[in-house]
Amino acid sequence: MTTRPAHTPLAASAVVLAAAALVSAAPASATADRPAPRAAGRAAATVDAAVGGPLRWGDCPASVKPADGQRCATLSVPLDHADPTGPRVGLAVSRLAGTRPEERRGTLLVIPGGPGGSGVQRLAQKGAALAEETGGAYDLVAFDPRGVGGSAKARCGLADEDRWMVTLRSWPAADGTIGATAERARRIADACARNGGPVLRSLTTANQVRDVELLRRALGEEKLSAWATSYGTYVAARYAQEHPERTDRWVLDSSADPDPRRVAYGWLADMAKGAEDRFPDFAAWASHPDRAAGGARLADTPEGVRALVLELAARLDREPRATGAAGAPLTGAAFRQALQSALYSDAAFPGFARLVGQVLDPEGVPVLPPELAGPMPDEAAAITVGVICNDVDWPRSVPAYARAVAADRVRHPLTGGMPVNTTPCAFWKGGAVEKPVRLTDDGPSNILMIQNLRDPSTPHSSGLRMREALGDRARLVSVDRGGHGVYLTAAGGAGNACGDRAVTRFLLTGTRPATDIRC
Template sequence: MTTNRGRKALMLALSVAAVAGAALTGGGAAPASAASPAGLDWGACDPAVKPLPGQQCATLSVPLDYARPDGDRIRLAVARLPSTRPGARRGTLMVIPGGPGSSGVQRLGQKGAALAKETDGAYDLVAFDPRGVGGSTKARCGFAEEDRRLVTLRSWPAADGGIGENAARSRRMAEACARNGGATLRGLTTANQVRDLEQLRQALGERKLSAWSVSYGTYVAAVYAQKFPERTDRWVLDSSSDPDPKRVARGWLAGMARGAEDRFPDFAAWAADPDRAGEGLRLAERPEDVRPLFLDLAARLDRAPRASTTPGAPLTGTVLRQALQQALYSDASFPAFARLVSQALDPAGVPVLPPELAGPMPDEAATVSVGVICNDVDWPASAPAYEKAVAADRERYPLTAGMPANITPCAFWKGGAVEKPTRITDRGPSNVLMIQNLRDPSTPHSMGLRMRAAFGDRARLVSVDKGGHGVYLGNGNACGDRAVTRFLTEGVRPAEDVLCR
């Protein structure tokens, strides 16, 4: 997954194959001999991936282009944490990360121990690095350093709302990808990640898979469940967004404006709590005063940026807004953001930027984040239309200042979408459990409801009265954790949608 900061940064919030054993594209099914992968040769993991005790690693060879299964192949990094209770083992649980651009191998390292404890030996836990990520084959667009900074990869408008610079940068980045990306870049799609997952299932020798997917990974999981319903066992979608095939990632990005509004009151209440005074982090006496304080500070930094401890990287209004977006993902990030605000408010203070905002991300991380969203679906190409949308979004959602509606390299993407996106439907087994925070800054609850509606009776939804992005084993809500664990270990879901207070 390259660096963690690169993956998290471009988390534009949240994830085709055919019948089992066949590789699909518009070109049809591949011969079984070409499509069927060999088994996996498990061995010790590279210490660089920081493996858990007992973790094993392997590589999986898959077609670069499933329309040409006898052509070039690429390698995917795979990791496994075997069950420690073989007698209790019931199958394999896939850990499907977010992004686009997050590492499954790293996610397994982060959550594997807790997940193994919760499931008590019921599964081998398996994850892989998607194409372009971590230990898997990568693509490179050759972006300029200034185009690989988080505040430029995210299309934040100018202080006056103008998008001219965003449009020029987006065109430049799309042209770089067209020159340098080649077939490896064009292979970075959700559809291929789903095909790769099916190849991994075959290599594992499993008749069915269970899964815990998060954020963008829920879209990957939803598409897999649509294309391979008979290969799904117990399927968990954690923090979903709208699977609308006409918009896909464009809709996910737009949803972040609503998500920030839903989530900000949690930070405001925290930052006005008297307990913060002793920590030097109380920003206001009342929660309702925190929002105008933030908006005023961002506007002042637009006019007069402050030098930070990172040479050549000042604290601007845009950097402050992006830092807020990241802080809203987890309550654990509130102190660092409040400290940044305090430093900016202090005339003698020198702001310390979050590490992910202090420099550019690697080219490979930027490439996969842009590549997947642009390859998955066609985006509008009219700059004036984006300009109009940004103006409306800025007025309605000032915390995000029009960024979620702005132009991206996808507006200039050569060749457009690689293939038609998948529509998620209610046709298939009723074996999906969704879980969603009520106040999620990246995949807002209102967008998760659209995934729920698409699945119909195939799914049940557990809504959790918490804020942040990511629920299971992540926000300390015992009710939500219990619902997912019971489903994975006992196969029991709530009879109907429920709310965990």
């Protein structure tokens, strides 16, 4: 359920590894800036020991590449919410003030995916389009969760070789065995236990929900609206369950299964089906006659494209290829990971087709996608594993993982058993910080879900389980497209005007479809 590493909008999302594109912004400037005018009846800011003080808006760090008018601040929150007067950590917060105060709807919170996605960066990327789509009627606000971007970070002290995407993601060995990945997973878990400290243990969905509530109070809003993407939909759904009276118009974009028995572990496992759902889109694209002129036509038929991709993955399992990145060969696992990342957006199809062409050329030097060409920062690795391991107790039996990998490699060869393989969570010290909760249909009917039918990270079938859990609280817009993330993604090739209209109408008028619909 992570967002694709190259466009941290589930990826970040992807569940494990959206963090590869984290911004490393410094805490925002504390230069005072008068808040946007408050509409009549808007609650005064509640500043108490838990909130830690008013937000002071100033310039955003240059590393954020802020949108015009985007301002930043730091929200102080308790490291441990059970001890509001104890140690505190800072969270980077950002805002684009609405341009129509006379028609102000309130604050729309942009909740990123991941775990590991930066809300501040997402607002920089999507804020202008979102403001235009909603006519300037909202103050747009986002934040970097603990461990991300300009917020307080944790470190696990991992060795370089344990911080590559193809090692943090537990790709089995070329022959399907998992002994080496289990050993690495145990090593990562041990390092995080030694070096992560209380900040690492504070990286949980429950704390993110608590931090959202403190942000609402610091903003002085009686209610929030929200647009949550990928993993962020789980955060948003948890907030809506715990604070139903504080939710206004709630949009869940690309949801996964919220069943507490499948949180995190099930999200990763579902990516195998997601890749199978989505690959036909790439295969149709790469076999279309129009691709011939650009050298991207890989076969005459979609079936031929699939056969070629699987054959090349098996060939690279046997004989990895040197690449233009020092110390980073193109293995079968790296090739499959490049494919999995490319499935997040139609815009990434040409890049993967080029990689296939480079592998087919005996004299070619494959060029790895940036996220595969080097280790990620230690802080990014920590958030990648921290939330999913702290949120829920994962299965512990290595033999059971081995059996699952063997079966999944046959059932879903495109992902080679990775989604069901052992991870550091199988060896996590102390287990889950808190028990996961079951979402219910209790609360106002003010949630609109939107989901692609062919999503490589949060399959439509997983979104249906979120829809079932929310009952009459929600309506679902199913979009006949592929890719991860739906609303305002037209530029990335996965957009849909019908779906965009449904979300925008809801945000502006509160009107949802009377029943679930398909676009």
